[in-house]
Amino acid sequence: xxxxxxxxxxxxxxxxxxxxxxxxxxxxxxxxxxxxxxxxxxxxxxxxxxxxxxxxxxxxxxxxxxxxxxxxxxxxxxxxxxxxxxxxxxxxxxxxxxxxxxxxxxxxxxxxxxxxxxxxxxxxxxxxxxxxxxxxxxxxxx
Numbered sequence: 001x002x003x004x005x006x007x008x009x010x011x012x013x014x015x016x017x018x019x020x021x022x023x024x025x026x027x028x029x030x031x032x033x034x035x036x037x038x039x040x041x042x043x044x045x046x047x048x049x050x051x052x053x054x055x056x057x058x059x060x061x062x063x064x065x066x067x068x069x070x071x072x073x074x075x076x077x078x079x080x081x082x083x084x085x086x087x088x089x090x091x092x093x094x095x096x097x098x099x100x101x102x103x104x105x106x107x108x109x110x111x112x113x114x115x116x117x118x119x120x121x122x123x124x125x126x127x128x129x130x131x132x133x134x135x136x137x138x139x140x141x142x
Contacts, residue, residue: 002028004085005024008031009024022046022050023057026042026053026061027065028049031085033085034103035084037082038081039055039059039082039083042062066083070086071083071084072084074104094108094133095107095134096136103138112132
């Protein structure tokens with residue numbers, strides 16, 4: 001089991017969740033790659049490690065991991081959401097997503113504070129969070 005999967009497993013236990021074999025397989029599969037995966041892609045990969053894992057388990061685990069900040073939803077152009085492992089500590093971060101190979105790279109820089117403050121002032125909206133996803137091509141795919 002890789003380090004990230006071990007950290008996630010410990011976090012789940014600290015939050016009071018059981019770490020079953022299917023859930024562990026989902027953790028290991030997500031943590032082993034640097035690309036975003038749709039639930040169906042994750043299901044196919046996880047089945048190589050655990051033949052009896054179900055698609056419902058994949059969805060439930062992704063929902064839990066997203067709520068706990070361990071994975072982040074990636075909005076792809078085709079309309080289907082995929083998920084990427086959050087590798088930076090749970091702090092604020094954004095993603096670079098390669099349109100060709102699916103590689104996801106996180107970055108913590110965020111110069112949007114002044115823009116968000118002006119937007120909040122102008123609209124009266126109480127902005128609680130934001131997500132920034134930058135889509136392009138990684139150096140290997142260019």
